[in-house]
Amino acid sequence: MKSQSNSPSAPGKQDRFSSAGFILAAIGSSVGLGNMWKFPYITGEHGGAAFFLLFIVCLIIIGLPVLLAELAIGRSGRGSAATSFVKAGGPKVFGHLGLLQVIVPFLILTFYVIVAGWTLHYAIMSFSGDLYTNTDFSGQFNTFIEGYMPLVWQVAAIAITGWVVAKGISGGIEKFNKILIPGLVVLLIILMIRAVTLPGAGAGVSFFLNPDFSKLSAEAALVALGHAFFSLSLGMGILLTYGAYVDKRQPLGPATLAIGAGDLIYAFIAGLIIFPTTFSFGIEPNEGPSLVFIALPAAFSAMPFGSFFGGLFFVLLAIAALTSAVSLLEVPISFVMDKWKWGRTKSVLIICMLVLLVGLPSALSFGIVPGLSDINGKNLFDWLDFITSNILLPIGGLVTTIFAGYFWSKAAEASGLTARWFRIWLFMLRYVAPILVFFVLLHTTGVLDFDQD
Template identity: 80%
Template sequence: MNLSKSKPSSGRNDRFSSTGFILAAIGSSVGLGNMWKFPYITGANGGAAFFLLFIICLILVGLPLLLAELAIGRAGRGSAATSFVKAGGARIFGKLGFLQVLAPFLILTFYVIVAGWTLHYAVLSFSGTLYDNTDFSGQFNTFVGGYLPIIWQVIAILITSFVVAKGISGGIERFNKVLIPGLVILLIVLMIRAVTLPGAGEGVSFFLNPDFSKLSPEAALVALGHAFFSLSLGMGILLTYGAYVDKRQSLGSATLAIGAGDLIYALIAGLIIFPTIFSFGIESDAGPSLVFMALPAAFSAMPLGAFFGGLFFVLLAIAALTSSVSLFEVPVTYVMDRFGWGRGRSVLVISVLVLLVGIPSALSFGIAPALTSMGGKNFFDWLDFITSNILLPLGGLITTIFAGYFWKTAAEAAGLSTRWFSIWLFMLRYVAPILMLLVLLHTSGLISF
């Protein structure tokens, strides 16, 4: 693959189609968090009661901010950093907007590592090798503690960079038009398999029956934070995608479609995870321990487990790669905008930087002791903490302040009726900033309940 000579669809005239844009935006929000984090935080905070709270937060903060990012991107027709200024903002917003370039780049450096894990486990599951040894925790720790993850990291980067090098319509849109329908099919197949397992009804009941006694201010902030993160807000993706949206596209309708897609994915993820873990007596722990250690034990015990396990890890790989493509496009668009480079050269440079910065994360699970224990976290976890808990909430707060208080042409850019614009502006001025500040203080550990 010669990225330096890639020329397809690299100019600013390259645009998403209406369907392609919505699928690409849904692809950015369909990530790993909803599969291994959402079920855990839902179960710990009241099941359906928390899910209802999540929907409310999605409406109050998620959708208004999502629309703001899309509108700023389309009005500015630049990168996540320059769109603020090109849309009519002061230069200081360009400097602040750079946070929404830095954050996705740093996230990408460790996200492609996890994408590589999912690809590796898909191969292991389909081949049956994964189930030869039932010490799944030992298998995972041995894998991540060696050099093999770097090979899969490189494979994930190559897939991602190949798609982005093909441009918007010929690369990102075409990629999502194939993978998102495939993702939907896999979700439905795995959901049907999960809810028909022996004892699955108890898991469904646990997920869908509300327990309002478990709701608390802490739960509200967790729901608010997840609504924010699950829509890929504050990381420049929707600002960047907005720059490639046709002026005829209704941003209000697109916002609702993207929000609905995110909500449905979260719901189905719960209907896959909860019935499975209840059927096999697995703890609903969050993170890699659930996906790479506990669930393989469930697949090994069910009929055709290697097949369904393979499908599950392919599902995770699709979710990871569609998000990786979205993350990758942000710094690529920035360097194209900032330095006037072609798409091929930009992709090549970002690919090399992602690999180099990401290698310490890949080596921080035991093979490099200096990277394994750094103030209670390894290098991988520190990058995750800084980006997710500090940079992303800051990025979202900057967007709400700009759109709510400083953007003079917001009404025209958003394309809303007078009534809906007034509601949207009210949310951006008086609701979203306060709630976003609370999320920032909570996720950074400065406040707790």
């Protein structure tokens, strides 16, 4: 009886999301670190509000159709990301293709919890004030990631993630997101108000919100398409897995819109935090870790009550990281439970140990082990990020669109859409989304680069 309730094959009777819990959990999966350190940067680089409008269009034409497809396939198949395609009525070959959407989140999680650990460390350092005793923030960050302390925080991050997932869907993942997502909203609002009221913040707001349509280009369109795809956690099995825990009576259309809106609002507020803060203190709004772990601490150090607001900011990042980590972990957990009928606790312990083991070389690739720090110009951490994000995720998205558009006879019933909206959705899945995802794949791998002379 216990193994039945733990199996993703039968989540509907024993352990499933409530309607609100499902939407919050799905938003939690999309609210990650990328929107905080990447979206503001690419928005400012490609035309501010003009790019933001383009991003909204891309979210509608590629993000939402694929999002709905993944949820519908997961709910119809009631299996793991690897088995839902076949259990939903698809050809057996999609069982092998679906396995990719189990492998990818596992690989992402191996390096994602490393960064999650950094955010936990920096939150404590900021609240204590120790972060600001040395104003060489670049040197401080490099010294930290080149040492052994990140391993401790990596263990802490996966321990928190595993503890939540071990408690199940309703008692673990749903409760976790019901607490943290509202908390994240409060932190976003507090930090946004602080940012836009800083001296000189108006220039940052103007840079972010004033449209510059002259900067829109084919390159900008591909960047917007890629971010619309990645920011919703598409192609990595999360929404396929979460779909298996959704009640059959849950309308997927409105839920898809709510998840997309949550992702959009988070990205927008992130811009209203990053740009006013960086402009106020004359800091370059770089992309990636250099922004949040080097540039922004410099801003917080010069801000009244900076250690407090810096601490809130890193707590915000930690929440974003951990809610995403929880959703990433659930994908391989559901697979091993479905495949080998393991209990949830056993599955979590084994997968978490494997995550730490596989992630150890990435954590050591910042200088401790020289052979891992420079592999054809990238360290191992960056290579894993590049391969999973730029190659494997678009391939996973192509699998979903091709399956739902051409091989799924139950698509109309599973989607729950009216006849008119179903025809529009199917058209997008057949003729628009696969082509655009393919172009994203070509762009992210460097085959298409419109910036080259």
